[in-house]
Amino acid sequence: MTSPQASQYTWAGRFSEPVSDLVKRYTASVDFDRRMWRQDIRASLAHARMLAKQGIISAQDLADIERGMAQVWQEIETGRFEWSLDLEDVHFNIEKRLTALVGDAGKRLHTGRSRNDQVATDIRLYLRDAIDAILTLLRDFQAAIVTLAEREAATPMPGFTHLQVAQPVTFGHHMLAYFEMFERDRERFADCRKRVNRLPLGAAALAGTTYPIDREFVAAELGFAGVCENSLDAVSDRDFAIEFCAACALFMTHISRLSEELVLWMSPRVGFIQIADRFCTGSSIMPQKKNPDVPELARGKTGRVNGHLIALLTLMKAQPLAYNKDNQEDKEPLFDAVDTVTDTLRIFIDMMGGITVKAEAMRAALTQGFATATDLADYLVKKGLPFRDAHEAVGHAVKAAEQKGVDLPQLSLAELQAFCPLVEADVFAVLSVEGSLAARRHIGGTAPETVRAAIARARQRLG
Numbered sequence: 001m002t003s004p005q006a007s008q009y010t011w012a013g014r015f016s017e018p019v020s021d022l023v024k025r026y027t028a029s030v031d032f033d034r035r036m037w038r039q040d041i042r043a044s045l046a047h048a049r050m051l052a053k054q055g056i057i058s059a060q061d062l063a064d065i066e067r068g069m070a071q072v073w074q075e076i077e078t079g080r081f082e083w084s085l086d087l088e089d090v091h092f093n094i095e096k097r098l099t100a101l102v103g104d105a106g107k108r109l110h111t112g113r114s115r116n117d118q119v120a121t122d123i124r125l126y127l128r129d130a131i132d133a134i135l136t137l138l139r140d141f142q143a144a145i146v147t148l149a150e151r152e153a154a155t156p157m158p159g160f161t162h163l164q165v166a167q168p169v170t171f172g173h174h175m176l177a178y179f180e181m182f183e184r185d186r187e188r189f190a191d192c193r194k195r196v197n198r199l200p201l202g203a204a205a206l207a208g209t210t211y212p213i214d215r216e217f218v219a220a221e222l223g224f225a226g227v228c229e230n231s232l233d234a235v236s237d238r239d240f241a242i243e244f245c246a247a248c249a250l251f252m253t254h255i256s257r258l259s260e261e262l263v264l265w266m267s268p269r270v271g272f273i274q275i276a277d278r279f280c281t282g283s284s285i286m287p288q289k290k291n292p293d294v295p296e297l298a299r300g301k302t303g304r305v306n307g308h309l310i311a312l313l314t315l316m317k318a319q320p321l322a323y324n325k326d327n328q329e330d331k332e333p334l335f336d337a338v339d340t341v342t343d344t345l346r347i348f349i350d351m352m353g354g355i356t357v358k359a360e361a362m363r364a365a366l367t368q369g370f371a372t373a374t375d376l377a378d379y380l381v382k383k384g385l386p387f388r389d390a391h392e393a394v395g396h397a398v399k400a401a402e403q404k405g406v407d408l409p410q411l412s413l414a415e416l417q418a419f420c421p422l423v424e425a426d427v428f429a430v431l432s433v434e435g436s437l438a439a440r441r442h443i444g445g446t447a448p449e450t451v452r453a454a455i456a457r458a459r460q461r462l463g
């Protein structure tokens with residue numbers, strides 16, 4: 001005899017007592033997996049159409065299932081659907097409601113499938129949709145970066161190594177460095193999508209099914225590029241989700257580098273840029289404060305996305321084949337990675353347009369670190385001095401300039417000649433910021449004309 005409480009469970013036949021409320025809460029996933037309801041219904045409809053085509057269920061059953069699912073869809077969309085923790089997950093919730101609406105046809109839907117291949121299918125559909133949205137947003141974000149790069153293609157700023165002034169670059173060139181990072185991120189997401197886009201349905205619990213199913217048909221119905229080849233692998237691996245989180249972690253790492261620079265540049269001590277007020281907040285106590293909260297938070301959220309990657313790797317590590325309930329834990333990290341990356345992109349697209357560049361501050365910073373010292377060394381090399389000797393001579397010149405409290409171009413010709421007799425009057429063109437920039441004309445260099453050409457190519461790559 002089953003207890004009245006236990007009978008509401010699908011597996012009531014085999015059980016003699018219900019689970020406690022705590023166990024119910026511990027094992028249920030409906031609170032977080034219900035966000036896959038659209039994918040669950042889409043996959044169920046494709047499965048039902050296949051069952052009918054193969055004569056496994058009747059045409060009438062299919063019609064009932066389609067009618068019932070249309071209503072379930074409506075109920076969920078309009079917020080009238082009653083989600084129940086007793087029904088554990090999104091799959092049971094929808095199936096039970098369908099059965100309540102259409103009777104036996106609803107009970108036949110689960111023929112030839114298991115929740116194991118069902119959930120694997122739902123996640124892949126969900127993730128594919130998420131990747132498509134991310135790819136579009138990433139493209140828009142890169143376009144915003146290119147727009148800013150174009151506006152400032154010839155604006156000089158100090159390029160840094162070790163956070164010390166190194167050589168002049170243009171702000172546009174600096175922005176294009178981020179374009180490249182995000183271009184690789186876009187490639188990674190697009191590549192990951194290929195491995196997401198395979199159909200697990202048909203694997204059933206783990207070993208396949210005895211019904212004459214047509215997996216290729218279901219794959220085509222759902223827009224998958226093909227089927228998962230092995231039933232055990234289909235239901236048990238989540239490497240595609242791990243890979244997605246790895247792409248997210250790298251993307252956020254790039255975002256954190258950009259964010260760090262925005263924060264630094266916005267500090268009044270540096271003053272290279274201003275970010276539009278709508279991305280900043282004030283202080284509850286210090287009336288003068290304007291804090292770059294958005295980039296700071298993005299920097300912080302990088303940690304949580306990196307954490308999701310480690311969580312999924314650890315979840316999968318050493319799991320025996322095939323499905324284990326551990327895998328239910330894949331969803332929250334995965335969904336949060338999707339949400340964090342999606343929201344970050346939406347905000348950053350807007351924020352890039354709200355950046356004002358303070359060209360005077362950047363130029364002032366360029367006069368403080370002997371930014372054209374390498375240009376002077378290269379100049380001496382072109383006059384015949386070996387590079388190591390040139391490096392040493394310029395080192396002495398820098399020391400002298402530092403003691404005098406001036407930059408290299410402020411030294412007189414005679415002073416410069418004291419360090420190396422090869423110096424002539426044409427040296428001053430080389431020591432200027434504009435001269436330094438213009439001299440770096442090869443592909444990947446920072447000359448304004450080169451940056452403009454790179455911008456044109458970047459636009460083409462965005463399509």
Ligand code: ARG
Nearest residue numbers: 029089115116119325327328
């Ligand atoms: N809610 C489960 C999950 O997210 C669905 C699959 C359950 N399968 C099982 N054999 N208990 O993984």
